[in-house]
Amino acid sequence: MRDLDGLNALVTGGASGIGAAVARELLTRGARVAVLDRDTSGAPGGTLALTADVTSDTGVREAVAAAVAAFGSLHTVVGNAGIGAVGTVEDQTDEEWHRVLDVNLMGLVRTARHTLPHLRRAAAERPGAVSVTHTCSVAATAGLPQRALYSASKGAVLSLTLAMAADHVRDGIRVNCVNPGTADTPWVTRLLDRAPDPAAERAALEARQPMGRLVTAEEVAAAVAYLASPAAASVTGTALAVDGGMQGLRLRPA
Ligand code: NAD
Numbered sequence: 122m123r124d125l126d127g128l129n130a131l132v133t134g135g136a137s138g139i140g141a142a143v144a145r146e147l148l149t150r151g152a153r154v155a156v157l158d159r160d161t162s163g164a165p166g167g168t169l170a171l172t173a174d175v176t177s178d179t180g181v182r183e184a185v186a187a188a189v190a191a192f193g194s195l196h197t198v199v200g201n202a203g204i205g206a207v208g209t210v211e212d213q214t215d216e217e218w219h220r221v222l223d224v225n226l227m228g229l230v231r232t233a234r235h236t237l238p239h240l241r242r243a244a245a246e247r248p249g250a251v252s253v254t255h256t257c258s259v260a261a262t263a264g265l266p267q268r269a270l271y272s273a274s275k276g277a278v279l280s281l282t283l284a285m286a287a288d289h290v291r292d293g294i295r296v297n298c299v300n301p302g303t304a305d306t307p308w309v310t311r312l313l314d315r316a317p318d319p320a321a322e323r324a325a326l327e328a329r330q331p332m333g334r335l336v337t338a339e340e341v342a343a344a345v346a347y348l349a350s351p352a353a354a355s356v357t358g359t360a361l362a363v364d365g366g367m368q369g370l371r372l373r374p375a
Pocket of ligand 1: 135158224
């Protein structure tokens, strides 16, 4: 399927996990793709790798300028770079709260600040084809234990997504997010590797999922590609769950 032919995309955090799968999917469907990541060593072949940290406003501005200089325009922005945090509100210091919010929330704000002028121009030429998609999480609304900081950061991402969708709908820029459930990426592998028996921990994690398995990065990427595609020309202000039923299903009897 070449439904993204002629679109120029920027994917933050595109060198690993979900972001890398998104970059590959957008490429396969015809887009040109720039990957902005603090470590671009894993950026998929065929992408324009831009090493930058989303906590640096200058770094994001320069990376966006480099993508536009290379491609000539920008139609698709995927704000995906994010980091995790485990614990309750009693476990984490102000510094940890600031560090995670600086990446998960402010990283998207900086990306938006520097890409919106380019998106606005592109939307005038290609109505319906210009979009921003954020990688949010089921944690935004699910009330997960031991995820106070991470959940709050993703709740903010959901609110930012909806507010941006309202602000830019008349600019012709659609803004949506995907809410992955537990996805099988290096992020989850790193968490499992901390357990005394990672294989047993993985089996237990899979058993807790409604489908008995983790979501794949490719499944999340397919949802992101849909939201970026002409098929989603009327879709804005939406959170699309790709979570194996984690949020919507109530599998335990009352
Ligand atoms: P990952 O660790 O495999 O990939 C994250 C990428 O973001 C890495 O390439 C990393 O270098 C980059 N990154 C992190 N901080 C950055 C920064 N400050 N500046 C630039 N790049 C930075 O993780 P993943 O599982 O692919 O997660 C991607 C997104 O999906 C995150 O926003 C995460 O919150 C979200 N998510 C993941 C899961 C899951 O279970 N894996 C579930 C829901 C949501």
